[in-house]
Amino acid sequence: MDIKELKQEIIQYSKQIGIDKIGFASAVPFQTLKHQLKTQQDLGYQSGFEEPDIEKRTNPSLLLNEAHSIISIALAYPSKLKNAPKGTKEDRRGIFCRASWGIDYHDILRDRLNKLEKFISAKVPGVKTKSMVDTGELSDRAVAERAGIGFSGKNTAIITPEFGSYVYLGEMITNIPFEPDTPIEEMCGSCTKCMDACPTGALVQGGQLNSQKCIAYLTQTKGFLPDEFRDEIGNRIYGCDTCQTVCPINKKMDFHFHEEMEPDPEVVKPKLKPLLTISNRDFKEKFGPISGSWRGKKPIQRNAILALAHFKDKTAVLDLIELVEKDPRPVIRGTAAWAIGKIGTEHAKPFLLQAKEKEKDEEVLKEIDKGLMLLGG
Template sequence: MTPTDVKQKALKQRLKEEAAAIGIDKIGFASADPFVTMKERLTVQQQKGYASGFEKGSIAERTEPDLLLPEAKTILSIAVAYPSKLKDAPPSRKGSRRGVFCRASWGEDYHHVLRRKLEKLQAFIEAEIPGVRVRSMVDTGELSDRAAAIRSGIGWSGKNCAVITPEFGSYVYLGEMILDYAIEPDQPLESQCGTCNKCVDACPTGALIQGGQLDSSKCIAFLTQTKDMLPEQYRKKLGNRLYGCDTCQTVCPENKGMDHHHHEELEPEPEKVKPLLQSMLFLSNKEFKQTYGKMAGSWRGKKPIQRNAVLALGTLKEEAAVPDLQKVLLEDVRPVLRAAAAWSLGQIQTADAQHALHTASEKETDPMVEKEILEARMIGEE
């Protein structure tokens, strides 16, 4: 082993120890070479119309690290584990139905949590390697978090398109740092999915086309974040989800027994992550920001979440919600919310629900909402 190798090994060990001290659960290192295979896959995704539209940057920027940091040599990937089980979960009962935020939105917004950890790690690296140039990213950066994590040995690519780690399953947040300094890379892990296809079979909308390929436009996690009226075929599939979807993770055998509570800031507040559906309908912008603003699930604002709450009440046929749904239908200024309320009243189909639809039909002027009211009333006449 050369003196340079010894120096590199010692540096890598110090970085791992510092990362652990900062509260990073796993760290890996990879070369900053272009992600050729990922580039090909993303091109196919785009051609097939499977992209979500939330992706940042061009395909080249997402797969060529040196476009983001000139002379990039190393990608340092991190993983931070989050809880999968909610302690003291409030019950959802007839008359007091509850919605749910996915696990990735529990606790404080992970973007902020991981950025703080990366900033501390960057300061340590800059002290250890004078003159080094660094660029850090968490989820919203151009570089593919998953591709970087897989190459750096954090985990393997699951058939559910998540990175699955041996230690924490797929319940991890990912971040990365590009350096213009070479550090010995770690070895990628072999996939352990084998013939298991549970995630593909369990996907509520068939968004997992095959193992490792996702049609984002069908994915419930994506659909919960859209702002328009949901297509008819997806409304009941939403269930009581307000933001995100965990189905492809909860059925994964690699996640069995995985529930890690390492970070206080990521601990969920039961009433926030499983709120009463009717309590969501009339929140002001101020109230929404005060209550949910620090959660990752708030990033698209209250409209998608309120729409999802309205649809969930209809899917659950919650008769106690008819007065509130009528109020939304008659008074909400947003056509999407009125349309969702009309659909839900049509699902509930009590006399009061039909009366609300009839009353609204006499004053509604928006074509989309008029169509939903008409179709909802026709259900009752069948």
């Protein structure tokens, strides 16, 4: 078997199946990443969604015996929403981040990696492979950086010269000893636009993110959102794109290569009020196919309440009152009570005082008091 020839055949085949960029890396342990992850862990900067075992995250040999190489793939996704619906004072809208537009990208990349695995297996019978996307043990970004897909920007995203940071990443560990590609030189220079624009200051320094303060992470949590971040969330109901949209390299980057990534405007920029009482069945039918639905409807509904409070949408107060009175979930009742105080109509104070007499949950009672404080006690 000629490994150089096989590499070229894989590159050619990757283009045929809709992989926009492919790179090859060594499977030696990621020692620099190991140090970085340990620092993140010590500082309490991790989100909790990642693989907790740092050894597994940094040593490919623990995931596949005889690991020699890692193949990294990237697929470019759209950054501009065609025919975007506009919100009105009566019908405010929320927004899902770009990485949640179209069909769940995990499924799209797994499809490409499965096809790549079958192609390689046909060429090399008995080959060992292990593929992963996002939720796997390895860091997609560290692999992509080593494989020359792009460089790691100050916003912690992989930035490619061709597509900016609007790329989905996946990788395959294999026992084939491919010649590794050369990493790309970092191009951020002295630019700090992403750090300056981050709404919560989550980008502690170039390339270091405090996930606990990152809006993309916060929108995915299921509990009460910490007070200091509620005004910063705006109308984001899943994820945050600020550190990408301000990046000069991303300017004019907008690619529509993959039909399954094309967003439904009514799904990714939905009306907020209907979200408050959407049934499980309707939620699954409308939002189930996108990646932003993975945590279920409760975080989306909580974020929709916060977005209505951000807009100070008085037309939503009756809907919020109904949530306080009838919703069985403390997070939803409490957030709605706070939002009523934030919006501040003439009926807000009498209602919250009445709700306080009936409510039994301690956390909800605290939120009612916060709402009353916003109304001046």
